[in-house]
Amino acid sequence: MTMCEQIERRNSSPPDPTVATNCNRLNDRLLPILAHELRQPLSAILLALDAARLEWRDESTAREACDMAKNEALHMARIIDDLMDVCSDAYGKLRIHPAPVDLATIIHDAIATARPSLSMYGHRLTLSLPPRSVCFMADSSRFKQVLTNLLCNAAKYTEPRGHIRLTAEASTDVVVIRVRDNGRGIGADLLPYIFEPFRQGDDPRDRRCGGLGLGLSLVKSLVELHGGSVAAHSQGSGTGSEFVVRLPTHGPGAANRRD
Numbered sequence: 001m002t003m004c005e006q007i008e009r010r011n012s013s014p015p016d017p018t019v020a021t022n023c024n025r026l027n028d029r030l031l032p033i034l035a036h037e038l039r040q041p042l043s044a045i046l047l048a049l050d051a052a053r054l055e056w057r058d059e060s061t062a063r064e065a066c067d068m069a070k071n072e073a074l075h076m077a078r079i080i081d082d083l084m085d086v087c088s089d090a091y092g093k094l095r096i097h098p099a100p101v102d103l104a105t106i107i108h109d110a111i112a113t114a115r116p117s118l119s120m121y122g123h124r125l126t127l128s129l130p131p132r133s134v135c136f137m138a139d140s141s142r143f144k145q146v147l148t149n150l151l152c153n154a155a156k157y158t159e160p161r162g163h164i165r166l167t168a169e170a171s172t173d174v175v176v177i178r179v180r181d182n183g184r185g186i187g188a189d190l191l192p193y194i195f196e197p198f199r200q201g202d203d204p205r206d207r208r209c210g211g212l213g214l215g216l217s218l219v220k221s222l223v224e225l226h227g228g229s230v231a232a233h234s235q236g237s238g239t240g241s242e243f244v245v246r247l248p249t250h251g252p253g254a255a256n257r258r259d
Contacts, residue, residue: 037079041072048072071116082214085221086197096139096225103134103168103175110147111166117155121162125151128167136175136249142222143247146230149215150179150243157241158183175249180242186234194232195220223247 048069052062085094107129111118118125147166154164158181165180186194197217216232223230228247234240 038076041076044072045069045076071120074116082218085218086214094221094225096142096222098137098139098226100135101138101140101143103136103170104129106138106140106144107147107166107168107177109140110144110151113144113148114151114155117152118164121155121158121160123155123158123160123162123164126163126165128165130168130170134168134170134175134249136170136247138226138247143226146219146222146245147177147179149219150245153215153243154179154181154183154241157181170249173249175247177245177247178242180240182240184241185237185239186232186241187237191232191234195230219243219245 045068048065052065052069107127111125111127151164151166158164163182165178167178167180169176195216197214220230223245226247228245230243230245233242233244
């Protein structure tokens with residue numbers, strides 16, 4: 001029984017054709033990609049733990065090995081979380097629970113989560129926040145996931161020691177957050193489909209970055225659940241990219257709210 005068939009058995013209502021199509025894409029493409037993606041961090045974890053065991057007398061070596069194992073384990077956890085979320089989204093079960101949140105706090109939390117990716121590539125992050133505290137309605141965990149995914153995406157597709165800018169603005173009605181990088185950019189052929197699951201560029205360097213191509217798809221789904229929108233902008237290869245998230249300050253309307 002396939003993964004999606006197992007999900008269907010747990011779902012009381014029959015799936016519509018769109019859901020069936022999404023599940024077929026998961027079954028056809030997911031398993032070989034997943035096996036490849038999970039094998040790499042797992043091998044690194046085992047190598048790091050072996051090094052820590054053999055070199056336990058060398059404190060710095062052991063610490064470095066354990067840090068590597070932790071980072072790779074976190075990478076695996078993000079892949080698994082993305083898979084769970086995309087399956088929930090395919091069946092309309094991805095949920096948010098909005099509450100008042102502080103904009104600066106949630107941005108700093110997202111930066112802290114994305115910091116290992118930023119540090120690994122030696123990127124410089126520039127942050128610009130509103131001069132005054134901004135409170136708006138959002139699911140803090142899910143919106144942190146949105147920002148973390150955007151920052152990690154910028155880190156992956158920007159050459160080492162690049163520059164990433166995160167700016168936030170707020171008015172009475174809307175919060176606007178921009179994540180801009182000076183990386184590879186997005187080709188005109190890919191740009192219209194950048195938020196679709198499994199979408200990655202044809203550049204071999206993109207494939208070496210890893211991941212399942214689910215992060216931006218989840219960003220779009222989560223932002224829309226908040227009643228907002230997200231857009232991607234790029235002038236093409238080598239020009240960098242910008243992702244712009246717009247959220248209403250008072251949260252999603254009843255029609256968009258799933259809780």
